[in-house]
Amino acid sequence: MDASILTIHPASPEPIYRQIVDQLRRLIAAGQLAVGERLPSVRDVAGFHAINPMTVSRAYGLAESEGLLERQRGKGMVVASGPTGSQSARERMQLLEPHLKETARQAQELELPADTVLRRLKHLLGN
Amino acid sequence: MDASILTIHPASPEPIYRQIVDQLRRLIAAGQLAVGERLPSVRDVAGFHAINPMTVSRAYGLAESEGLLERQRGKGMVVASGPTGSQSARERMQLLEPHLKETARQAQELELPADTVLRRLKHLLGN
DNA sequence: CCAAGTGTATTGTTGTATTGATACACATGG
DNA sequence: CCATGTGTATCAATACAACAATACACTTGG
Structure with missing residues (x-):
């Protein structure tokens, strides 16, 4: 590896x-x-x-x-072969949840329109 | 205050x-x-x-x-009254950019569909 | 004027985090 | 068997963050 x-x-x-x-x-x-x-x-x-x-x-x-x-x-x-390997999208989403919460908090402190933030993230995800 | x-x-x-x-x-x-x-x-x-x-x-x-x-x-x-006060949306967006980049990186490591991530963030922003 | 409210410099202590250098125990493969 | 490759236990060296207790310089409001 x-x-x-x-x-x-x-x-x-x-x-x-x-x-x-x-x-x-x-x-x-x-x-x-x-x-x-x-x-x-x-x-x-x-x-x-x-x-x-x-x-x-x-x-x-x-x-x-x-x-x-x-x-x-x-x-x-x-x-490990434990309860971990290759989880569902729902479970994987929960690993991202805290980070997304923080994103939302910062966006609101910055008073950024939801559209603007979402459009930018969509662009970053499109690699 | x-x-x-x-x-x-x-x-x-x-x-x-x-x-x-x-x-x-x-x-x-x-x-x-x-x-x-x-x-x-x-x-x-x-x-x-x-x-x-x-x-x-x-x-x-x-x-x-x-x-x-x-x-x-x-x-x-x-x-302060300096070059700081109440910036444009574009400038404020740049303060969020590093955090969004990291969001995209983690989402890709998690192999999460862009739609799923965007929908969730949209919900979190709608408070 | 002076009590009360600002921020701050100073010194010391505590707890923790992070990284590093070294030596060790173990398993494998020729 | 033994050189080589694993991971890691151990100890040390920093660095950082927060706290604590003062003392100080300054401004304001009564």
Whole structure:
């Protein structure tokens, strides 16, 4: 598995380990990471993105305790077969809900017309 | 000015002082806080939200160095008359742009249909 | 004038978060 | 068997955020 599946911004105020966990949660929920699929090793990810291996390990550990990943000793991490794999659109939507709530809050503080916001987001989604 | 204009979540991982500054930036850009209007005193805000006055002072100080607020010695902080007051919809939109970009990224990782996301956001905006 | 209200500088403390360097235990494959 | 590849436990070093308790300079209203 290629280390490039993960997008990381080391300079972001968002902690690196949380960027990784959040991303894994979404990619696994959508099935972009299939059940049983092997993840890139901590050293691969760390080398590719020029970050510390322990930071990746911490993210993997959290993802495991959350039931997203399973550890295969000596081999690596694989996507867990638990209650997680490839969820329905409804379940995936709930992962986006908090972020959307915050979007709405900021839009209202900015007094932006709903049309304007929706049109812009539609454009961004059309990639 | 009432201390309740500011919404603060002390338990959020987002630092309190940044919650305040970000919020001020939006409220001022929209004109919900009019140019020249007085802000609630640091002690009022701190008392109302049960946080430390110096945390509020720090936020006000940052907002001032950003040109959002002006300090009137002995009186308090007022909304600056600078290049900031009540911006156009286009300018306000740019304050939301980074957040919308992130929304689009997460939606794509979740493989959510654009329609679903847009419909949900439209509902959240219709308050 | 002076009490009461502004913001702020200062110093110290506490708790936590984040990252880093190193060494270790384990499993695999030739 | 052993080099190589896993993940990770451990300890350390910072940095950050918030709080606490003062003291200070300033303005206003009675």
